[in-house]
Amino acid sequence: MKNVVLKLTLITVFFLSACSAVVKGDFSKLSTESSNQKIAVNQLGYLVNSEKIAIVPNVTATTYDLVDVNTNKVIRSGQLSHAKIWDNAGNDTFKHADFTDIVTQGNYLLRVKGVRNSAVFSINNHVYDSVHTAALKYYYLNRSSIEIEKKYAGIYARPLGHKDDDVLYHSSAEQGDDFKAKEVQSQKGWYDAGDYGKYVVNSGIATYTLLAAFEHYPEVYQKQILNIPESSDNVPDIINEALWNLEWLITMQSKDGGVYHKLTTLEWPGYEMPHEDKRARYLIGKTTAASLNFAATLSAASRVIAPYYPNKSKQYLGAAIKAWKYSLENRTQFYEQPADVKSGEYGDSQLKDEFAWAAAELFLTTKDNIFYNFYKEINIDYSAPSWRNVSYLSLSSLLFKAKELLSKQEYEDLKIKQKNLADMYLKQHISSSYSVAMEKSDFVWGSNSAALNKAIVLLQAAQLNNNSHYLKAAQGFVDYILGRNPTGYSFVTGFGYKTPQHPHHRISQSDGITAPIPGMLVGGPQAGQQDECNYDSNQPAKSYSDSWCSYSTNEVAINWNAPLVYVLGAFVSR
Ligand SMILES: [Ca+2]
Ligand SMILES: [Ca+2]
Structure with a gap:
């Protein structure tokens, strides 16, 4: 019946x-x-x-x-x-x-x-406190090269995975003298996404976004305790966590200053826990994009960590300048996936934005006008940031850190550019029948991070112009991510009454624990359905599948969680 x-x-x-x-x-x-x-x-x-x-x-x-x-x-x-x-x-x-x-x-x-x-x-004014902390704790739970201990991780404790003290040089990375050593140490760092790879360009923007959250909302992060191994030192935990990845990034630079593109296995790892993945891992490719991304991230990091780690700060700036010089001499070294490599590509042949970002960060950290002049000559357009288009990061860093370094006119010109972008998103919010500034073109792979990166632009406009109108539009994105959307899901694992149960995340899939690791933002709906899983709808905002199969809507990634941390941090600070 x-x-x-x-x-x-x-x-x-x-x-x-x-x-x-x-x-x-x-x-x-x-x-x-x-x-x-x-x-x-x-x-x-x-x-x-x-x-x-x-x-x-x-x-x-x-x-x-x-x-x-x-x-x-x-x-x-x-x-x-x-x-x-x-x-x-x-x-x-x-x-x-x-x-x-x-x-x-x-x-x-x-x-x-x-x-x-x-x-x-x-x-109430604390509704986002715990999801904000969990979104940042996700990075600890996805650390490579360290045992995840019960006292910090509870049921998500796991043995050390990927020590990465015996990484091999792939033939695509055999340039210069480095590869004469057979094995190389490239420890620490976070797992990029659902897999166990470590990719420079994606971890660069993720790390930078966490550092920016700290720079812009220090009062939130000075007092936040993540319960990680470094929680009892005198360094804010968000800096400790960012350092875990920076200490890996610094190992990715070769002697000539260039930066290897990624550290992965040749095939995708199996559906197994990190410590069970015994495949050989390789440094693969060396690219201008990775070198510039490295230069920008380490230059910004040098500035932010200076009060806590003065020696590392100097080391990072030196490495950043070396990577910059390499990039100037090798401007079009694009990533080409070798035939025997199946891991993610993160290929990018538009590098004006990476040049602009690196130049802006080096200007801010060195105060040397040579970098600002380089930046001005590039003359780029700005849009909400993504791993492939980082132009906005240069604008944001300059607006928050260069007021004293630029002429009044130069600074105001940049401010207007930022405001114009935010005004466009504000208009989209006001005209949206759903009260969220999501356009059809935002429903791309990782649409939830597209949403949150637009929210960052709006939050920064609110702060730079002291105008709370922009906050409404940013709040629209937070509501959308946390459940006010046509799928009925809150897209952050463990937070909400209907949340993703089967994210495309190898640890959550293979740890034998029913609930996935909490605090992870899934990619979100988009109509591409590249994974060919079962979907209930092909509408952009409804084409979402809470299944392990759905890597194109239900994967997680370090560069998606980072804007979630930033945006929630901004609202926690209010
Ligand atoms: Ca600490
Ligand atoms: Ca680019």
């Missing part, structure tokens, strides 16, 4: 969705309780003074009740918006419940006739 009902329901759902394809934009199509649409909220909740919006399926009701779950009293009977549709989510129609003006801390749910109650969410 149950099966018959289920079949009928499925047929009905199929029929309704077939119809809705014909009547795109027909707002008379109502959602019913039998449909699987639910009220979507930020599953962790809202800060007291933030914009507070929930997405309600398009039921006939025109009002909502906001219920205080402790007293079971209705705090507000509010008006739902008119029905809306979002191009990125197909034909679903929905309404907004806006309760921005509720500023009483507490636990609430939304009740709307014709649809199930929302889950319980909070309004």
Whole structure:
């Protein structure tokens, strides 16, 4: 009997969705309780003074009740918006419940006739504290070359994986004199993503973003305790964690100043724990992109860690300058995947942005105008950062650190460029029916990090211009990531009432523990479906699969978690 009902329901759902394809934009199509649409909220909740919006399926009701779950009293009977549709989510129609003006801390749910109650969410100023800490702790739990101990990791303790004291030179890396040594030590660093590789360009932007979070919100990180092996020293834990990767990065430089592209196995590792992966690991390729990324990251690091590690600070700057010089002499050494290598490519043939970023960071750390003049001549466009396009990182660093070094006019010109970009994203937020500045073109592989990197631009505009309008748009992204989206998932493992259970992350898949490592941001929806797994929808904002199979929407990565840390850190600081 149950099966018959289920079949009928499925047929009905199929029929309704077939119809809705014909009547795109027909707002008379109502959602019913039998449909699987639910009220979507930020599953962790809202800060007291933030914009507070929930997405309600398009039921006939025109009002909502906001219920205080402790007293079971209705705090507000509010008006739902008119029905809306979002191009990125197909034909679903929905309404907004806006309760921005509720500023009483507490636990609430939304009740709307014709649809199930929302889950319980909070309004208070600490709603993001623990997810922020977990997002940063993720890096410790993904460290290479160290035992992950029970006292720091609890059930996620695991034996040391990838000591990397016997790394081989791949034929693509055999240049100069280095390779005459058979083996090389290249220890520490974080696992890049779902695999166990270590890639310079991706770890560069990830490390830089964590360092920027510290530079911009020091009060948050001065007091944060991650419970990692270095928690009892006098160095902020975010710096300790960044150092774990910087100490690996520095090993990737060859004697001539150039930087190896990556350290991986030839094939993808098996579905096994780090200590079980006994495949040989290689230094592979040497590229201009890796050298410039290294120069930028180590130059920035030299500046940020100077008060804590003066000797390392000097060492990093020296290495950065050497990598810069190598890049000037080898401007087009692009990565070409050797025939026997299957690991990630991270190929990039547009290096104007990498040159600009490295020049800007070297200018800030050395104060030598030769670098700023180089930077000015490049004349690049800016967009939200990604591992492949780092132009914005130069703009951001200069705006936060170069005010005293530039003429008033030069500084104002840069500020206007930043503001123009943020204004574009603010407009997208205001005109978005879903109240999130996600355009169709943002639904790329790793769309959640595209979202959070746009949020970084907005948060920085808020700070640089002392204008809180931008915060609303940034909050829209936080809500989107934490559950106010058409998939109904909070995209951070372990945080929310519906979260990814099967991320494409080898440790979580093979550690024998049901719950994945917490605090990991999954890549997020995008319509490419390159992994050919099963998806319920091919709409950009709904094309997501919580399955191990789905490396194109459900993988995790160090460069995706880093903007999550930054953005949550910004809101924790408020
Ligand atoms: Ca510490
Ligand atoms: Ca580039």
